[in-house]
Amino acid sequence: MNKPATIEFATATAINVSAATPPTQALHDLIPGEARDSLLAIHDVLRRELPQGRLAIYEAGGGSCSVLPPDLPSRSHITVVDIDEDQVRNNTYADVAILGDVQTYRFGQETFDLVICYNVIEHLPDVEAALLNFRDALKRGGMILIGAPNPRSLSGVVTKYSPHWFHVWFYRNIRGIKDAGLPGEPPFPTFFHPLVTLPRLEAFAAANGLEMIYRREVESPRYPEMRRRKPLFAALADAGATVLNAVLPRGTDVRRGDYHVILRKS
DSSP states (O other): OOOOOOOEEOOOOOOEOOOOOOOOEEGGGGOSSSSHHHHHHHHHHHHHHHHSSEEEEESSSSSSSSOOOOGGGGGGGEEEEEEEEOOOOHSSSSEEEEEEETOOOOOOOOOOEEEEEOOOGGGOOOHHHHHHHHHEEEEEEEEEEEEOOOTTHHHHHHHHHHHHHHHHOOOHHTSSTTTTTTTOOSOOOOOOOOOGHHHHHHHHHHTTTEEEEEEEEEEOTTHHHHHOOHHHHHHHHHHHHHHHHHSOOOTTTTTEEEEEEEEEOO
16 A cells, blocks of 8 residues: 655654655565565464554654565554654655654554564664663554564674675675665664674563564575575585584574564563
8 A cells, every 4th residue: 555654853844755656565675585484474473463453553664665464554554763864755655754763762652553673673772772662652462573683693793793884895796786875775884782682682572571472583585695696605605604503503503694573562
């Protein structure tokens, strides 16, 4: 469903956003692999667990791409908050788009049925504040969907300890995204707050009234992308991952560079 978005600036200035472009689903740019499979499984969970009537959804960070099941927007009021003005302007599917910081922007208690925070928490200096804001804004039984990179994976370590210019180079030359690094375009600077680590996130959730009802670590979608676009580069990355897996504790797979979780408010 195509909806015009209203951008609310800190100065309360409203800007009309064109509704000519249909909403883009995040699945469109994921080639077959574990990450896509997990998102499809998440869609099933959301359809099963969310109320059947009208929904209130908050997307924490939202440009032109959404991970919502394609049938949900038509029965949802979607609010997006993003700190990047270009990302806010690029949004075409929200009912309300707000230029603001998800770490500090607060909604009323028990406002939303679902909060989506996908590929966002790794960019936040204060993940704890953001998560508590999400929890407080949820209705009882409401859910938070989080997708994030695994800081302990091979791609997570490279991302965490390499300079931002390298991330831009990788997006442009390996992923083939020519606009990477331009205003409003990823990659964005990363912080990797300790709560981005999955065991710490799970412990924090349990201590703050959030039950983890879905948890899956997946191979980073960058691997199947590289295998298709840059097979030699992918072979080197796969070889390095194989060596690391051989020397790390049994069951470790450093290719699992992403994770998806769903937290439910008790």
